[in-house]
Amino acid sequence: MARIAFIGLGNMGLPMAVNLIRAGHQVEGVDVNPASVAKLKEAGAAPVEFAHVAAARADVVITMLPAGKHVRDVYLGANGIIAAANPGTLLIDCSTIDVDTARAVAAEAEAKGLFMVDAPVSGGVGGASAGTLTFMVGGTAQAFQRAEPILQKMGKTIVHAGGAGTGQAAKICNNMILGISMIAVSEAFVMAEKLGLDHQKLFDISSKSSGQCWSLTTYCPVPGPVPTSPANRNYEPGFTVAMMLKDLRLAQEAARAVGANAEMGAKAERLYSAYADSGEETRDFSGIVRFIRG
Ligand code: NAD
Numbered sequence: 001m002a003r004i005a006f007i008g009l010g011n012m013g014l015p016m017a018v019n020l021i022r023a024g025h026q027v028e029g030v031d032v033n034p035a036s037v038a039k040l041k042e043a044g045a046a047p048v049e050f051a052h053v054a055a056a057r058a059d060v061v062i063t064m065l066p067a068g069k070h071v072r073d074v075y076l077g078a079n080g081i082i083a084a085a086n087p088g089t090l091l092i093d094c095s096t097i098d099v100d101t102a103r104a105v106a107a108e109a110e111a112k113g114l115f116m117v118d119a120p121v122s123g124g125v126g127g128a129s130a131g132t133l134t135f136m137v138g139g140t141a142q143a144f145q146r147a148e149p150i151l152q153k154m155g156k157t158i159v160h161a162g163g164a165g166t167g168q169a170a171k172i173c174n175n176m177i178l179g180i181s182m183i184a185v186s187e188a189f190v191m192a193e194k195l196g197l198d199h200q201k202l203f204d205i206s207s208k209s210s211g212q213c214w215s216l217t218t219y220c221p222v223p224g225p226v227p228t229s230p231a232n233r234n235y236e237p238g239f240t241v242a243m244m245l246k247d248l249r250l251a252q253e254a255a256r257a258v259g260a261n262a263e264m265g266a267k268a269e270r271l272y273s274a275y276a277d278s279g280e281e282t283r284d285f286s287g288i289v290r291f292i293r294g
Pocket of ligand 1: 070
């Protein structure tokens with residue numbers, strides 16, 4: 001069993017770390033918020049105050065942090081993980097961040113004789129608790145081979161996407177599809193209302209036709225057709241508008257950096273941004289249907 005330092009015990013990190021403890025790993029938890037560290041202690045982890053202290057005695061370091069600036073800080077800053085970790089240590093960053101930061105941190109890690117993968121996730125807090133996350137992993141084959149058995153304790157689908165940064169690339173491409181498709185489905189339901197077509201009828205037809213997609217069949221933005229979708233609980237998240245906006249902004253940054261045409265992604269970013277500004281930032285992103293309805 002590995003000795004694991006887990007840094008960032010928020011909504012996602014805490015249940016992920018708990019699954020590693022349940023799998024028999026020896027976990028030390030670090031978070032700037034003492035309440036989160038206390039929760040992990042209850043689950044059987046040793047609390048540690050600083051990331052570099054835990055990293056110096058770990059075989060594996062996992063981070064689950066809010067954004068790229070936190071990742072740069074924790075890995076490369078004064079008292080950073082990269083300076084503290086012993087050669088051969090495996091570093092796994094599960095945060096959703098920009099591709100450039102992921103590649104920059106991985107290059108520093110490699111120069112120090114460490115193994116690193118970017119391994120952002122899909123599946124939300126429910127998937128983190130159930131241990132059914134999907135991991136999109138960027139890094140060398142050797143780093144992936146070492147990371148896979150650890151990730152299997154927290155997820156169900158583990159895909160090696162390619163070299164450093166490709167895990168983040170997969171995540172933002174996927175979420176751009178999701179953000180755009182949710183708008184398309186929402187526009188269709190609102191138009192159906194105005195045309196006198198029943199929600200359930202549109203669902204029955206489109207879910208078996210070429211309009212079929214995850215935003216329709218698993219996360220339907222109107223109440224009724226899919227009883228488990230957030231639409232049936234007043235758009236309580238789920239996946240918040242703020243999170244969708246974060247990922248669409250990362251996608252636009254990446255598109256600009258490489259000269260990719262992502263016009264629908266840009267429109268989607270503007271629409272979710274306007275929806276967030278209407279005071280709905282913490283609502284589930286599928287609530288965009290209400291904004292479209294006006
Ligand atoms: P969160 O804000 O709940 O957790 C982040 C944690 O990091 C917090 O507990 C915070 O105190 C801690 N932290 C911040 N700076 C730190 C530092 N310097 N040292 C130690 N700890 C520090 O966020 P979350 O919902 O757990 O999301 C984490 C990441 O996962 C984000 O990048 C997010 O985009 C991504 N993600 C989230 C979801 C979701 O449904 N919540 C789904 C997929 C991906």
